[in-house]
Amino acid sequence: MDIKVVGIDVSKNTLDLDSLPDSASLQFINDEAGIASLLAYLAEHNDEGQIDRIVLEATGGYETSVSIALAGAGLPVAVVNPKQVRDFAKACGILAKTDRLDARVLARFAQQIRPPVRPLPDEAQREFADLLDRRSQLVVMRAQEKARVATAPPLAIKSLKEHIEWLDARIKSLDIDMTHKLRTSDVWKHKVELLSSVPGIGKVSVFTLLGRLPELGKLNRQQIAALVGVAPFNDDSGKRRGQRYIRGGRAEVRNVLYMATVTAIRHNPAIRSFYERLSLTGKPFKLAVTACMRKLLTVLNTMAKTGQPWENKLPA
Structure with a gap:
């Protein structure tokens, strides 16, 4: 079977695969065993490095394990913006949406658009991004609670202020953890010093x-x-x-x-x-x-x- 490009539609439980120029519609479970089966299948059809590109959509984290596994196996992976793929599908006249069809669209997107293959973040980068995600969530919650104070009934004011204080403490604690992680990293320490030296660039x-x-x-x-x-x-x-x-x-x-x-x-x-x-x-x-x-x-x-x-x- 001739496989040049692969599209993988990622959901919480499954991985739907399609390929071009020869189509192969397959489904794997999105867990450790399923990803191993996916890698074995791709290895079988990539003896001479004929697979040019594997495209997945960013799906809020469900794609992380499989994309890391693919990159770790030395396969060319591109994780793309879902809006780009949906616009591409509409331009091709494809309005229906199923997991199998989405995998086919991703394979066509890989073949015709050829999105750039970039190195995926390493483990330290992913861990730091997770901390940043949590900080962003807490900041949003704090802003919401502060907005509620203006219209909250008197009985709720105390609870809101206590929660805001708790959020302040958690955000401060995360800031300390993130600063420590950056300043103790051989890779990041110098970048932190460089970026922080620019007036206007804060924590x-x-x-x-x-x-x-x-x-x-x-x-x-x-x-x-x-x-x-x-x-x-x-x-x-x-x-x-x-x-x-x-x-x-x-x-x-x-x-x-x-x-x-x-x-x-x-x-x-x-x-x-x-x-x-x-x-x-x-x-x-x-x-x-x-x-x-x-x-x-x-x-x-x-x-x-x-x-x-x-x-x-x-x-x-």
């Missing part, structure tokens, strides 16, 4: 950049901007020249980068000077801030790549 920014953007320092400036979602897209048609806009990317990283940039505009002389130059040319606030976000990300990416410390100036 949460460092956590998010290292936990959510492991590609920092490994891509060029265009690639890292597109990955985060701060690369501008044209909106032109005929003689019309529309305003460029940003979209997609990693929203959590972009949100943190926005807050860091707003702080940097006030406290980082280089970013402030860049923002002022844009403002003087008539750039709207939103456009100027976005340009500063992209510039700050480029600087951080270069620092992570070269290991050079922050200097109070921006590259041309």
Whole structure:
């Protein structure tokens, strides 16, 4: 059987597989034994390294075990955004949705779109990301509880305040754990020192950049901007020249980068000077801030790549 690309639809309990150019619709259990059977099947059809790409969707964690196992077996794995695949399916006229059909769509997506294969996070990176996930959950809960205080009946106020205090303590404890993990890691320690030296980059920014953007320092400036979602897209048609806009990317990283940039505009002389130059040319606030976000990300990416410390100036 000729297999070049593979699509695997991941659910909580099952792994549905399809392949191209020869179709092979199979299902495995999403557990240790099922993943082992999947690996054995793929190894049988990959004697000469003929499998070019295996594509899975990010499914909130259900794909983690199988993607790690595939990468560990030396297979080319790409974990992609589900929205991209759904848009691709609609463009192909495929509106129905089943696990078997989704696997087929993923195989076609792998064949025609050829998403890039990137190294998966190692165990330390995954553990840190898990801590960051939990911190984000607690921060959201705290914001919800604080919002309830304004309209809560008197009997509930005490309970709400106690819960907020408990959440404050848990978030602080997680911050300590995450800081310790970063500063005692041979890999991360130097990056923490580099990133923290940039005015505007605080503790949460460092956590998010290292936990959510492991590609920092490994891509060029265009690639890292597109990955985060701060690369501008044209909106032109005929003689019309529309305003460029940003979209997609990693929203959590972009949100943190926005807050860091707003702080940097006030406290980082280089970013402030860049923002002022844009403002003087008539750039709207939103456009100027976005340009500063992209510039700050480029600087951080270069620092992570070269290991050079922050200097109070921006590259041309």
